[in-house]
Amino acid sequence: MVKIEIDLEKCTGCGTCVDVCPSGVYELRDEKSVAVNVDACLLCRACEIQCPNSAIKVIE
Ligand code: SF4
Ligand code: SF4
Numbered sequence: 001m002v003k004i005e006i007d008l009e010k011c012t013g014c015g016t017c018v019d020v021c022p023s024g025v026y027e028l029r030d031e032k033s034v035a036v037n038v039d040a041c042l043l044c045r046a047c048e049i050q051c052p053n054s055a056i057k058v059i060e
Helices: 016-020 046-050
Strands: 003-006 026-029 032-035 056-059
Touching: 003 032, 016 026, 016 046, 046 056
Parallel strands: none
Antiparallel strands: 003 056, 026 032
16 A cells, blocks of 8 residues: 655645656645545656655655
């Protein structure tokens, strides 16, 4: 089971995670990232690696 933690203090709502996720896991709501579709996560870690603020942790 995958768990995604987003540090909302660090998230600036840049949208990178929305753009890079191949599975549509993220949406922006009120300029913060929300993982709305965690079950679709492929564990590719593109979001974790590319978030400019290191706000995302993908936990297996
Ligand atoms: S890439 Fe990081 S800073 Fe940008 S919206 Fe996603 S979680 Fe927030
Ligand atoms: S690990 Fe990959 S599939 Fe999972 S949320 Fe991040 S970018 Fe999307």
